[in-house]
Amino acid sequence: MNVRLISSTPNPELTIARAARLCYRSGYDEDMTIEKAQKLIREIVARGHESVLEHASFTFLIEGISRAASHQLVRHRLATYSQQSQRYINFKNPEFIVPPSIKENKTLMNYFLEQNRKSSNIYQEMIKMGIPEEDARYILPQAVASKIVLTANAREYLHILKLRLCTRAQWEIRSVAMEILKILKELAPTVFENAGPPCATGICPEGDKGCGHPWNKK
Structure with missing residues (x-):
């Protein structure tokens, strides 16, 4: 930050x-x-x-x-x-903010990152299939x-x-x-x-x- x-x-x-x-x-x-x-x-x-x-x-x-x-x-x-718009910006390889309480637990940390990457990959797949960014963004986590x-x-x-x-x-x-x-x-x-x-x-x-x-x- x-x-x-x-x-x-x-x-x-x-x-x-x-x-x-x-x-x-x-x-x-x-x-x-x-x-x-x-x-x-x-x-x-x-x-x-x-x-x-x-x-x-x-x-x-x-x-x-x-x-x-x-x-x-x-x-x-x-x-x-004025904030970055998830309607118009394609969030390729987004950064994820990880809470300290999750970082302290290696198992949870790996699970957290895995789930966020899955959401990001599905987001990119939807865009490739013609889904507008403003609709594809619904899958993005709050950690983005x-x-x-x-x-x-x-x-x-x-x-x-x-x-x-x-x-x-x-x-x-x-x-x-x-x-x-x-x-x-x-x-x-x-x-x-x-x-x-x-x-x-x-x-x-x-x-x-x-x-x-x-x-x-x-």
Whole structure:
């Protein structure tokens, strides 16, 4: 799995802070320093005034993600997605994403790969027989690797990271979220300095279904 930033708002923290300052001043503060911007952002986030965070957006290319995980990702409706189409692309020799729990068992690993290869071979046979890709794809497993472009604003990324960095999140989408956070912290360190699950800064909302980490019991 590979997560790569392909586009973003230039100077995202300055953009956010200048937009926020405009609400209280007659003009746009072109001369605001990054230090003042970061101070203002912390004040804004502490007050819960997060709408200004939407002025900064980030676009990622995510490669080597299973269809099972991508279906979870696209549930975040305030983001924009473009994914490889199984209607138009012929998936020859596809890569399969193998869960760690299956990799640990050699017997299951061999069985898993064998079944996925069978599905892939039948897929190719159907195409050779004239079946359209959009119909042949029905046999492809959810383990088939895909590529997807994700665009969202800073506020939505905070929401995504809040849910997907939880230890109870599915392992693959959690890995994607961790890679996204690493990049976002470099681009907008103040905005994302406290990004993560609620238990990192307060009480876990999962209650009895939480992971059991001590900080969840505060």
